[in-house]
Amino acid sequence: MKNTNLPSSVRRRLPRYYRFARELLGADVLRISSGELSSMMGITASQIRQDLSLVGEFGLQGYGYNVKDLYSGIGEIVGANRNYNTVIAGLTGIGLALAKHPVFDLRCVTLRALFDDALAGTETADLTVLPMSYFERWCTENETDIAVLAVPREMAVETAGAAVRAGVSGIWNFTGEDIRADRAKNDVAVVDINLHDCLMGLCCEIHNGGRQ
């Protein structure tokens, strides 16, 4: 590994490089040029060469990248070789769809518990749903790494607070409420998926002629 103090812009692109490397390996592609990656990924070859040169040594000039090295090198930096115990709070709407979504087939992520009052006691994704009142204690006692928050927006701040008190390392926030302030205070990583902002961003791109 060449450099772990990567610019945040490069680090944000790494999961996508990692996904492409995994899929190339799955298709038995062992070498790939920056030009081929460029047409697959829709970003320029020079951007790719620059990004990957910051990440490590994965190939020789004119010979292409070694895909296996790419996969393991990027995997090391993104932390794909650890295990992240994950729970979902809130199963109305998006939460339930997430619980059944192939995203939790990611090797490094293990879905350990689901919390929802209306569905408590029922089975989803091979787990028995627990009531929300168990959330903080369960997360505390079971070394939870990631809490996915899909509770209604008005419960977002309270549930994020419980997750932080329970010592989670990361919050994946689908509630529509901004909970970044909690992160700053508590050194918890937060990734927000704000659907309103995303859809408005698409409207903005359309309105401005598809330019990015």
Place this chain on the structure above:
Amino acid sequence: MKNTNLPSSVRRRLPRYYRFARELLGADVLRISSGELSSMMGITASQIRQDLSLVGEFGLQGYGYNVKDLYSGIGEIVGANRNYNTVIAGLTGIGLALAKHPVFDLRCVTLRALFDDALAGTETADLTVLPMSYFERWCTENETDIAVLAVPREMAVETAGAAVRAGVSGIWNFTGEDIRADRAKNDVAVVDINLHDCLMGLCCEIHNGGRQ
């Protein structure tokens, strides 16, 4: 409006500013300082002043921003004053959750049709679900602006192709498949929500100590 050729980094932040301006107005807050916005939004006051100075004239030094002007000025740039006819293709999992999600309460977005073979003929979100075979023709005949793709990944490319042929202006892509190449070729705006990449990005932040 001061400038529509905004840097893409600033334009990407506008939906979030727009949402905060709307919520401030809803709470009858008519003036706000960059410092107050900073603590609400979790970004620095100088970043806010710089972003908003590129967008327009919304206040006086030491007096704060006029929230009404912020809301209407940013709304004009993000295209919030138009109407975007929107359809969802695929209602297994995320698609069904989206159809019922408050994101479609956005004033400028109108959910017009839903497509899914398994649910065809049933009612969801006050719409009768149509079979996928109607998708391209319906979108062509009904001036569809946005197609939300939530079909299984193996149907993503085919469905994106149909959306592009039907003349949509934007694709909101939840399939997990990259369809950016279509956009480049056809000048269709694409916003990808790749859940694998998002979750891996959170793992990466955790692994790297929550730094952004």
